[in-house]
Amino acid sequence: MTAAPASIETRKRWWADRPRSAYLARRLTRLAVSLVLLLTLTFAMIHLVSGDPVRSALGLTAPAKLVAQRKAQLGLDKPLYQQYYDYVDRAVHGDFGTSIQSGESINLIVRTRLPTTLRLAGLAFLVAVLIGVPLGVLSAALTRDGRRRYGELAFTTTTGAFASIPGFLLAVAFIYLFAVKWRFFPVAGDSGVKSYVLPIAALAIGPAAALARIVRVEGLKVLDADYIRTARGKRLPARLIYLRHALPNMLTATLTISGLLLGGLIAGTVLIESIFSWTGLGSTLVNSVTSKDYPSVQAVALIFGFFILVINFVVDMLLAVINPQSTILDQ
Amino acid sequence: MTGRRFLRWPDLFRSPVGVVAALMVGSVLVLALIGPPIWGHAAAKIDISAVSQGSTAAHPLGTDVLGRDILHRTLVAARLSVFLAVLASLLGAGVGIPIGVLPSLVGRRLGRLITSAINLAVAFPTLLLAIFVASIVGLGARGAVIGIAAAVAPYFARLSQTLGASVAGADYIAAARVLGIGRWRLMGRHMLPNVAEPLLLTLMLTMGDALLALAGLSLLGVGVQPPSYDWGGMLTEGIQRIYVTPIVVVGPAVAIIFAALGFNLLGESLARRAARREGALPRHLPATPVVLPVEHHERVDEPGDDGHGTVLDVRGLTVAFPGGSVPVRDVSIRVEPGEIVGIVGESGSGKSLTAMAIAELLPARAQATSERRLLFGQDLASLGNTGRRRLLGRSLAIVYQDPMASLNPALRIDRQLGEVAEVHEGLSRREARKRSVERLRSVRIGSPERRARNYPHELSGGMRQRVMIAMGLMGTPQLIIADEPTTALDVTVQQQILKLLDDIGTSTGAAAILISHDIAVVSQLCQRVLVMYAGRVVEELDIPTLVRQPAHPYTAALLASVPTMESDRERPLVSIPGRAVGPFDQSPGCPFAPRCPAASARCRDELPELTPLESGHRVACWHPNSVVPHDGSAWRDESMREDALA
Numbered sequence: 001m002t003a004a005p006a007s008i009e010t011r012k013r014w015w016a017d018r019p020r021s022a023y024l025a026r027r028l029t030r031l032a033v034s035l036v037l038l039l040t041l042t043f044a045m046i047h048l049v050s051g052d053p054v055r056s057a058l059g060l061t062a063p064a065k066l067v068a069q070r071k072a073q074l075g076l077d078k079p080l081y082q083q084y085y086d087y088v089d090r091a092v093h094g095d096f097g098t099s100i101q102s103g104e105s106i107n108l109i110v111r112t113r114l115p116t117t118l119r120l121a122g123l124a125f126l127v128a129v130l131i132g133v134p135l136g137v138l139s140a141a142l143t144r145d146g147r148r149r150y151g152e153l154a155f156t157t158t159t160g161a162f163a164s165i166p167g168f169l170l171a172v173a174f175i176y177l178f179a180v181k182w183r184f185f186p187v188a189g190d191s192g193v194k195s196y197v198l199p200i201a202a203l204a205i206g207p208a209a210a211l212a213r214i215v216r217v218e219g220l221k222v223l224d225a226d227y228i229r230t231a232r233g234k235r236l237p238a239r240l241i242y243l244r245h246a247l248p249n250m251l252t253a254t255l256t257i258s259g260l261l262l263g264g265l266i267a268g269t270v271l272i273e274s275i276f277s278w279t280g281l282g283s284t285l286v287n288s289v290t291s292k293d294y295p296s297v298q299a300v301a302l303i304f305g306f307f308i309l310v311i312n313f314v315v316d317m318l319l320a321v322i323n324p325q326s327t328i329l330d331q
Numbered sequence: 332m333t334g335r336r337f338l339r340w341p342d343l344f345r346s347p348v349g350v351v352a353a354l355m356v357g358s359v360l361v362l363a364l365i366g367p368p369i370w371g372h373a374a375a376k377i378d379i380s381a382v383s384q385g386s387t388a389a390h391p392l393g394t395d396v397l398g399r400d401i402l403h404r405t406l407v408a409a410r411l412s413v414f415l416a417v418l419a420s421l422l423g424a425g426v427g428i429p430i431g432v433l434p435s436l437v438g439r440r441l442g443r444l445i446t447s448a449i450n451l452a453v454a455f456p457t458l459l460l461a462i463f464v465a466s467i468v469g470l471g472a473r474g475a476v477i478g479i480a481a482a483v484a485p486y487f488a489r490l491s492q493t494l495g496a497s498v499a500g501a502d503y504i505a506a507a508r509v510l511g512i513g514r515w516r517l518m519g520r521h522m523l524p525n526v527a528e529p530l531l532l533t534l535m536l537t538m539g540d541a542l543l544a545l546a547g548l549s550l551l552g553v554g555v556q557p558p559s560y561d562w563g564g565m566l567t568e569g570i571q572r573i574y575v576t577p578i579v580v581v582g583p584a585v586a587i588i589f590a591a592l593g594f595n596l597l598g599e600s601l602a603r604r605a606a607r608r609e610g611a612l613p614r615h616l617p618a619t620p621v622v623l624p625v626e627h628h629e630r631v632d633e634p635g636d637d638g639h640g641t642v643l644d645v646r647g648l649t650v651a652f653p654g655g656s657v658p659v660r661d662v663s664i665r666v667e668p669g670e671i672v673g674i675v676g677e678s679g680s681g682k683s684l685t686a687m688a689i690a691e692l693l694p695a696r697a698q699a700t701s702e703r704r705l706l707f708g709q710d711l712a713s714l715g716n717t718g719r720r721r722l723l724g725r726s727l728a729i730v731y732q733d734p735m736a737s738l739n740p741a742l743r744i745d746r747q748l749g750e751v752a753e754v755h756e757g758l759s760r761r762e763a764r765k766r767s768v769e770r771l772r773s774v775r776i777g778s779p780e781r782r783a784r785n786y787p788h789e790l791s792g793g794m795r796q797r798v799m800i801a802m803g804l805m806g807t808p809q810l811i812i813a814d815e816p817t818t819a820l821d822v823t824v825q826q827q828i829l830k831l832l833d834d835i836g837t838s839t840g841a842a843a844i845l846i847s848h849d850i851a852v853v854s855q856l857c858q859r860v861l862v863m864y865a866g867r868v869v870e871e872l873d874i875p876t877l878v879r880q881p882a883h884p885y886t887a888a889l890l891a892s893v894p895t896m897e898s899d900r901e902r903p904l905v906s907i908p909g910r911a912v913g914p915f916d917q918s919p920g921c922p923f924a925p926r927c928p929a930a931s932a933r934c935r936d937e938l939p940e941l942t943p944l945e946s947g948h949r950v951a952c953w954h955p956n957s958v959v960p961h962d963g964s965a966w967r968d969e970s971m972r973e974d975a976l977a
C-alpha cells in the first residue's frame with residue numbers, strides 16, 4: 001500500500017473479501033488497546049492511593065530514611081512520565097518490580113505462585129466444562145418440546161441452587177463434611193492429588209451448574225431452529241443431527257460464557273486459596289492488599305488482567321472458527 | 332407512545348417462585364430494620380463463662396471467642412450486610428447507568444470509545460475489580476462498598492447502553508427527535524421509562540451478587556473491620572474454629588445464602604415475567620382436547636381408489652396439539668405423478684402444518700392422525716424406520732419458507748448438500764461434493780465450485796433458496812413440497828425461483844405441492860388447487876375453474892382481493908371482513924359462516940362436507956356459486972359487511 005489512491009482500492013477489496021482476516025485484525029487491535037489500558041490503569045493505581053503509598057505501607061513508625069530509600073527503589077521520586085515509561089518498559093520485559101514490604105523482587109514470588117493458581121483455575125475450568133456442557137446438552141435434548149416436565153423441574157432447581165451458592169460457602173461445607181467429619185481429604189494445603197479435590201470441587205460446581213443452565217437454554221433454542229428441521233427433513237441419523245447440526249451452534253454461546261467463567265474462576269481462586277491456605281497468586285494478592293504492598297497488588301492485577309484479556313481474545317478466535325457468521329455480525 | 336408496558340407487580344405474585352422470593356427478600360429487609368434494636372443488646376453481651384461454645388441450650392448456634400451469642404449476632408448483622416450490599420448496588424447503578432446511556436447521546440466516535448471501555452470493564456470479574464479498587468480506597472466497609480460499586484457499575488453501563496441503543500433506534504424516539512425534543516429531555520422522558528424494567532431486575536440480581544462479594548471481601552479481611560461485623564466477617568471467625576465447633580459457621584452461612592438466593596430468585600422471576608409477557612402466548616387454553624367428529628365421506632369421483640400409482644394419497648389428516656388446538660382438520664390430498672398441486676389460504680389456515688405432516692416433520696408435541704397416508708404408493712406406517720428414512724430422504728424434497736433460517740449457519744454449503752448423498756446413497760465425501768457442485772450449477776448458481784465452499788450468510792436471499800432447491804435435488808425427488816418458497820424473497824427474485832421450480836418439475840418429472848398465501852403465485856404454477864380455511868379444505872378445483880367459476884364464497888373472496896391491472900382504482904381494495912376462527916374453534920357450523928355474505932342458519936349449525944360439484948371440482952359449502960367472483964360488490968356492501976360481522 002504505497003500509492004495513496006491504489007491503497008484505498010486494495011484496502012476496500014481486502015476488507016470485503018476476507019472478513020475473517022478483517023475480524024482478526026479488529027480483535028488484535030482491541031487486544032492491544034486493552035493491554036495499553038490495563039498497563040495505564042495498574043500504573044495509575046499506586047498514584048491514586050490517598051497520601052504517601054510508601055509511608056502508609058511501612059507504617060507511621062518507619063524511619064524516614066527507609067521510606068526515602070524504598071521510594072527511590074520504586075522510582076517514585078522521578079517525574080511521572082519517566083515513571084510511566086519505566087513501568088511499561090519493565091512490564092513488557094516481564095519485570096514486576098520490587099515489593100514495598102520486603103524490598104524483594106516480585107518476579108520471584110510470581111514465578112513460584114502463578115503455576116499453583118493457574119493449575120487450580122485450569123483444572124476447575126476443565127471440570128466445569130466437562131460436567132456443565134454435557135449436562136446442559138443432555139437436558140436440552142431430553143426436555144425439548146415440553147417432554148419430561150419433572151426432569152426439567154429437577155434439573156432447573158438443582159442447578160439453580162448450586163449456581164447461586166457461592167464457592168467459598170461450598171468450600172466451608174466441603175471442609176466440614178469431607179475433611180473434618182469424614183476425613184476423606186486434607187483440610188488445607190496443596191500437597192498431593194487428594195488435596196486438589198476439595199478446592200477444585202468448590203471452585204467448579206457453581207460454574208458447572210451455571211454453564212449447564214445456559215447450555216440447556218441455548219440447546220433448546222438451537223433444537224427448535226429451522227435448520228434443525230431441515231436436517232430432520234434430510235432424514236439424517238440422530239447422531240448427525242445432534243453432533244453436526246446442533247452442537248456447533250450450541251457451542252457459540254457456550255464458548256462466550258465459558259470465557260467469562262474462566263475469568264470468574266481466576267477470581268474465585270483468590271477466595272479458595274485463602275480458605276484452603278494455598279500459596280498461590282490469589283493469596284498473595286490478599287496479603288499484599290492487607291499489608292498495603294502496592295507494587296505487588298499492581299503486579300497481580302497486571303497478571304490477572306493479562307490472562308483475562310488473552311482468554312477473551314482466544315474465545316473470539318475460536319468463535320470465528322466455530323461460527324463464521326460471528327465475524328460478520330461483529331461489525 | 333412507548334413500546335413497553337411498565338412492570339406490573341401483581342403479575343409477579345402469580346408464580347409461586349415469585350411469591351417465595353418476595354417473602355425471602357421482605358423478611359431479610361424487615362430483619363435489617365428490626366434486628367439491631369431488638370437483639371442489639373443481647374448480641375453485644377460478653378459472657379466469659381460461655382466462651383467459644385458449640386451448640387448449647389442457651390446458645391443454639393454457639394458463641395464466639397468472647398462468649399457472645401452467634402444467633403443474635405447473625406440477626407443483628409443483617410442490617411450492616413444488607414445495607415452495604417444495597418448501597419454498593421445503588422451506587423454502582425447510579426454511576427453505571429448514566430455512563431451507559433452516554434454512547435447513544437454523544438457523537439458516534441466518542442460513543443464507540445465509551446462502549447469499548449465498558450466492554451473491557453465487563454470482562455473483569457467482580458471480586459477482582461472490587462479488591463483492586465478497595466485496595467486503592469482503603470480497607471474497611473467504605474473501601475468494600477466503593478470497590479463493589481465500581482465492579483458492578485460496568486454491568487449497569489453495558490445494560491443501559493445496549494437498551495439505550497435499541498430504544499434509540501426505535502421509531503418513537505426518531506419521532507421525538509424530529510419534533511425537536513432536546514437530548515436530556517429525550518433521555519429522561521422517552522428513554523429511561525423504557526429501559527427501567529430491565530434495569531430494575533438487574534438491580535435485584537446485583538444486590539444478590541453484591542451481598543456475596545461483600546461477604547467474600549470480609550472473608551479475605553478486606554471488607555468490614557472489627558469491631559463492626561457482617562455475615563462475611565462472622566463466617567471468617569467461624570471457619571477458624573471449624574474443627575472444634577463447626578456449628579458456628581451455620582448462622583452466617585445460612586444467612587448469606589438465604590439473602591443472596593432471595594435477591595437472585597426475585598430478579599429471575601421478574602425476568603421470567605418480562606420474557607413471558609413479550610412471548611404473549613394464549614393464557615387460557617381449554618383443558619380438554621377437542622374431539623372432532625370423524626366423518627367418512629363417500630368419495631365418488633376418485634379413480635383407482637387403492638392409491639397406487641399416485642405420488643401422494645392422504646385421507647382425513649388431522650393435526651392436534653395438546654391443549655385443544657386442532658389447526659388441521661380432516662384434510663385429504665391426492666397428487667398424481669408430474670402434477671403440481673397448490674394449497675392456498677390465509678396464514679393460520681393450516682396449510683404449512685399440512686405440508687409438514689405429510690413430510691413427517693411436525694414438532695414432537697403435535698399429534699397427526701389420518702385414515703390413510705400413502706407416499707409413492709407405499710404406506711409409511713408399514714415401513715420400518717430405516718426404510719421410511721431412506722424413502723423420504725431420497726424421494727421427498729422440501730423447500731422451506733425462510734432459506735436463511737433453514738440453512739445451518741455453521742456449515743458450508745457443500746457439506747449441507749453433500750451429506751444427503753453420503754447418508755442415503757453411500758457416496759464418498761468427494762463424490763458427494765462433486766454432486767453438490769453439479770446440483771448447484773443445475774439451479775443456476777454462478778461459479779458453483781466457489782459457492783459450494785461458502786457459508787449461508789455469504790449468499791444472497793435468492794441464492795439461498797436456490798441452494799435449498801439444490802439440496803432437494805441431491806436425491807431423486809418424486810415429490811417436492813415447497814412451503815411458501817418465495818415469501819421471504821424480493822419480487823424480482825420470486826419470479827426466478829418460481830420459474831426454476833417449474834423447470835425442475837418439467838425436467839425431473841417430480842410432482843410438487845406448492846403452498847402459498849398468494850393465489851396469483853399458485854395459479855401461475857399449479858394445475859390444481861386446494862383452498863384451505865381454518866384447517867379445512869373448503870374447495871378443490873383446477874386452475875381454469877378457479878379463474879372462471881369458483882364455487883365457495885371464500886375462494887371468490889380470495890380472488891376478488893387480488894388487485895389486477897383492470898381493478899377500478901377509484902374503489903377501495905377488497906378485503907374480507909372479520910377474522911378467521913382460530914384452531915381452538917369448536918362451533919358446529921361452517922367455519923367461514925361468520926364472515927360469509929351468503930351464510931344462512933344452516934351454515935351456522937351444520938358443517939358442510941367436501942362434495943363434488945362437477946368432475947375434479949369439489950366444494951364444502953351449503954350455498955355454492957352464491958357469490959359472483961371477480962366482483963367485490965358482495966364485500967363492499969356495507970350493510971352486508973355489518974351483517975357478516977354480527
